[in-house]
Structures are given as C-alpha cells and as structure tokens.
Amino acid sequence: MPVAVHLLGLAIFVQGTSEFMLSGLLPNIAADLGVSIPDAGLLISAFAIGMVLGAPVLAVATLRVPRRTALIAFQLVFVAGHVIGALAPGYGVLFATRILSAVAYSGFWAVAAATAVSLVPPQVKGKALAAVGIGLTLATVVGVPAGTILSQHAGWRAAFWAVAGLTVLSALSLLAVLPGTRRSAPDATPAAPQTPSVRRELTGLARPQLWLSYLITTLTFGAAVVTFSYLAPLLTEVTGLPAGWVPAVLSLYGVGGLIGVTVGGRFADTAPLRTLALGVAALTLASAALACTATNLPTTLVLVLVLGFTSYVINPVVQSRVFRLAPDAPTLVPAVNTSAFNVGITLTPLLGGLTIDAGLGFPSVAWVGAATGLLGLAATAWAAALQRRSRPAATPATVPPRIPVSAGTPADG
Template sequence: MPFALYMLGLAVFAQGTSEFMLSGLGPDIAADLDVSLSTAGTLTSAFAVGMVIGAPVMAVIGRRWPRRTALLAFLVTFLLVHVVGALTTSFAVLLATRVVGALANAGFLAVALVAAIGMVEPNAKGRATSVLLGGVTLACVAGVPGGALLGQFWGWRSAFWAVALVSVPAVIAILRAVPAGTPPDTAGADARAELRSLRDPGLLVTLLLGALVNGATFCTFTYLSPLITNISGFSASWVPALLALFGAGSFIGVTVAGRFADARPVRFLLAGAVALLAGWVLFALSAGNPVAAVVLVLVQGALSFGVGSALITRALYAATGAPTLAGGFATAALNVGAAIGPVGGGLALSAGLGHRSPLWVSALLVTLALVVGALALRKRQPASGNDSRWSSPQVNSATQRRG
C-alpha cells in the first residue's frame, strides 16, 4: 500500500478519536454542563447528522479542488472547532462545534476514500479501505481510551485539546505525502450524473445495510460506559480498558474484512451479520456477567467493524458511476446509522427500559439489516453462486475484469 495512504489513516485516527471519544466522556459532560445523559448522547447524534449532511455536500464542494487542498481545508477546520469546543462552557455551542466538526470530517473522509481507492489497483479497494479505516479502529484502541483517561484525570475538555494537537502532525503529513493536483480521470466528472447513480437499487440496498449495521454499533458504543459500570459491575477506572478492547476487536474486524470484501462479499456479510445479531442478543442477556461482558466487547467490536467496513467496500464497488462522490455516499450512509443509533438508544433509556436497552436496539437494527439483505438477494435470484452479484451489475463487471 502507498505511504500516502497511511498518512490519510493518521488523519482519520484523529477524527475517529473525536467521533468515538464521547462514549467515555458522556457522563462527565452531562454533569459539567448540567444536562441529562441522554441529552449528552445527542452530541454523538449531532456529529453523525453533520456527517450525513456534510458527506455529499462537502464531497461536491471538494471535487472542485485539488485533493490535497480539499483534505487540508477540511482537516484544519476540524482542528479549529475542537479548540472552540475545549473552551466553551455552553452545551449549545459545544453541540454546534460537533456539527461543524462533522461537516469537516465528512468532507475529509469522502475525499480520502476516493483518493485511497485511486492509489491502488481496481481489485484492491477492500484492502485500501481497510488501511484507511484502520485509523478509525486505532482511535478505538488508543485514542478513545486515551481520551477517557484524560477526562478522568484532567476533565473532558483535555480530550478535545488532545484531538486538536494530534491533528497537527496529520496536517504536516498530508502536505508532505499527498500529491497535489486533481487526477485526470475525475477532473471532468459531472456531479449531476454521479448523483444519478443513486438510482441503482443495488447501491441503495448496500447503503441502507451500512446505515443499519452502523446504527447498531453506535447505539451500544455511545452508552457503553454506563452499561459496563451500572450493569456489568466495573468501576469507572475500567472504562478506558474496555473501550480499548472494543477498539482491538474493531481493528481485527477491519483487517479480516479487507481480505474477504474483495473476493467473497456475500458469504462474509451474511455470516458476519448473523453472528453480529447473535452477539448483541447474548450481550443483552449476559451483560451482568463481567467475564461475558469483556469477551463480548471484543467480539462485537470485531463483528461490527468487520461487517461495516465490508459494506463500505461493496458501496465503493457499486458506485462506479460516481468516481468523486462514491466516498460521500458511503460516508453519508454510515453516518445515517451513527445518527439513528444513539437516538434509538437514548429513547430506550429515557423510557426507563434500563441500561441494557441499547443492546436490544442494536439487535433490532441488525435484524432489520438481515431482513433487507435477504429480501434483496431473493429478488435478485442470481443464476450462480458468484458473490459479486451482491451489489449491482456494475460490481459483476468489475469482478469479471479482475478474474
């Protein structure tokens, strides 16, 4: 893989830390700013909403710029809003910074996904995606628990300062490692024609599945801290370690998905989704057992990110008619899930259903994904067992060219 791809992963690490770190900071933010835990959870949803809106909009704006220029503009904006977030004493201002930061993050990730797959051979999109998303999983392993530790010792604001500081070397790395200029194969692409690729049913199904699976992930992850302290019986000092364990699982999942998503997507996705559903149900039933909770935090991290990253790859394969906006489509879909997941979990908590309820909401979302996927496969009724028929005829032709 090209060195520049790993530099993009460094920036994604900083952004992933910001996106996920609230799972360990939510109670502290709620107490400091005098809001409820479910209200503090809306900070995650606000970030996700900004990602949903920003992914296509920022991708359209960014496509007019050289890729290095677009990446730098989005990343510097992201850095600055975290400085504002670290300084504010208003929940409303903090909420606004999450939305603006998400817009910048969405633009960066949308451009970075397209840039990443443009750096590798056409049949290596899964591996390129796994390297880029490795920054997200490393954020879970190191960045998010680190943010939780900072929050415990120096307050939640210190985590925002840390994200801003980590973004600085990412800016320098992009300046040095990402080539300037717009690639000639996408410079003349028509945005309206690219948007029309959303009419492809196979692409829409893939994006919907990504939204549902990611919604399940964010639903539980957002409220993981109160779950493991109130139900599993761990003290607050264990939260960073268990967040890191979830991140370790996610890194395993993304790495494995990168090896299978290019070759056998249907088998991998079906098996992974069934296992993911079983894991959420088992977690809900056994969350009071500390040993089971530790094991399932690791397993569900691996399954959630493995299935989720494989769906991103299938969306990139399916969106061949959108060379500059494919990353925006995938980013928006996944963050639709990241928006609805915490809201669903928050509603369950507000309804008095207990700290296990986000796990059941996660199970429900994965069940919906399995139903949608099964209906889509049944409607298509492929004549052969070729996994490449999962997304669209465009994916079939790409796979045939690889073979």
C-alpha cells in the first residue's frame, strides 16, 4: 500500500479525533463558557450538520483543483477553525467554528477517499479505503481518550490546540508525498474519462442502486453509532461499571473496530454484499443481546468488543461499493456517501434520546440499533436482488465471460 494512503489515514485520525472528542470535553466547555451541558452538546450536532452539507458542495467546488491542493486547503481551514475555537471568547464563536471545521473535514474526507483509490490498482480499492478508515477507528481508540485526559489536566482549549498542531504536521506530510498534478479519474475507461466534469459527476449519481447504497450507509452506520453514543451512561447506570473504567471500555470498542475495519478491507473487494449482510446481521444481534444483558458486566464487555468489530467491518464495503456503482463520478460519489454517514450519525442518536426521554432506559438505545440494523439488512437484501436481476442471463450457446471487479462493475456479493 502506498505510504500516501497511510498518511491520509493519519490525517483522518487527527481530524476524526476532533469529531469525537467533544463528548469528553462537554463538562469543561459548559463550565468555562457558562452554558448548560445540553447546550454544549449542540456543538456535536453542529459538527454533524457541517459534515452533511459540506461534503458534496466542496467536492463539486474543487473538482478541477489538484487533489493535493484541495486536501491541504481543507486542512488549513480545519486548523483555522480550531485555532479560532481555542481562542473563542464565547459559545457563539465556538459553535460557528465547529460548523466551519466540519465543512472542511467533510471536504477532506471526500477527496481523501477518491485520492486513496486513485493511488492503488482497482482490485484493492476496498483495502485502500480500509487503510484510510483505520484512522477514524484509531481516533476512538487513542485520540478521544487522549483528548479527554488533556482536557482534564490542561483545559478543553488545549485539546483544540493539539488537534490544530497535529493537523499542520499532517498537511506537511501530505504536501511532501502526494503528487501535485491535476486530478484524473481512477481506472480511466470510456465510462470514466480522465478529464473531470461536473456534468459527468452529476450524471453518475443518477443510478437507483447507488442511492440504495447510500441508504444502506445511513442505516448501517446509524445502527452502529446509536449504542456507542450512549455507551458511557449505559455502562455506569445499568451495568454498574465504575466511571473511571469507562475510557478503557470505550477503547475496547475501538479495538474491536480496528480489527473489524481490517477484516472488512480484506473482503470488501471480493465479496462485498456477503460481507455487508453478515456484518449487519451480527451487528443487529449484538445490539439486541446488549439490550437484554446490559446488567451483566462480563457479557457486556464481550458485546462491546463485538459491537466495535461489527460496526466497522462494514465500513470498507459501504465506502468502496459506491465507486463500483458509479466509476464515472469518483469525487462526488464518496462525498454524498460521507453525507449519508453523517445523516445516520445525526438521526439514530436522536431517536435513542427520545426513547430515553420516554422512560425506556438506556438499554432502549440498543433496541434502536437493532431495529435500524434490521432495516439495513433488508436494504442490503434488496441491493443483492437488484444486482442479480441486472446480470445478463447466460445461455448454452454463448456464455458471457465473467467481468472482473477491476473493470469497474459491481462485485459479486
């Protein structure tokens, strides 16, 4: 795997840390800025909104800009957002910087995904995207606990300064290793010419199977994130885990995710739909099991590891599959997929919060995850049926040759 792909993963690690670390900074932010914790929690929603809106807009706006230039520019805007946020005199300024940072991060994610697949042979796209996605998993394993500890000892603003400094180092590394040439479509074919085109990218989106894949992204990642969002209070209030052990258990979830994204990357190119179906089914069962056994500490610890694994084993599949469904839109396709991820991140925790407010308790969020997982499994089955239906039928007289994945067609699931 090219070193540039791994450096893109490290960049996602730094920026992803900022996305998730706020959950551990909220009490300090609320106390420092004189707002309630629920108001401080809206900073998380602001980041998600920025991610949803920013990715497709910036992907189109920078379509003819060399990828290295676009990536560095996004990182510099991200740094500016964190510097201003670290100096923010009040809540309003910090809220605005979270939206600004999220927009830049979403643009970086979209272009980084397209860059990663352009640097490797077509048959290992899934592995390249898994290598980039590992950065986000490491953010939950290392970045979030580190940000929380830094905030506890030096204040929440120190965590913002740390993210800004590490992003500068990341930008310098990408400037050194990425080619500075104008971008071209990966796997250039008659269906995916070299010259970037907004019209061609928009036309590439006009495929029903692609939008079904976006729905799968929203449902599966929504099913994964809802339980994680409320995992800390579930562990302390229901399982009876001492609060001091919560970071260690959250890291256990991240370890499962690290294993999952590695396994998912291995099979994303050869058996995408089968991997997706098995992963979502396991995620659904694990969520339901946690809802039923949350009072049992040993079982809960095992299930947290399983949830991390199943949440991330599907990640390389949902990311790489969209490239195969629309190879002629290599920039806008992953950008909309980034938005789909964040729609799931926004909606299912909201549903989980409603079940808690309704008096159903913290285990109810795991039931929300299980129900969303069932919908994701149904959507995956629908995608498999559409794929089987789209294949030309073989006849005894003329049996068409098997088209390899590298030709830019959907892989067999």
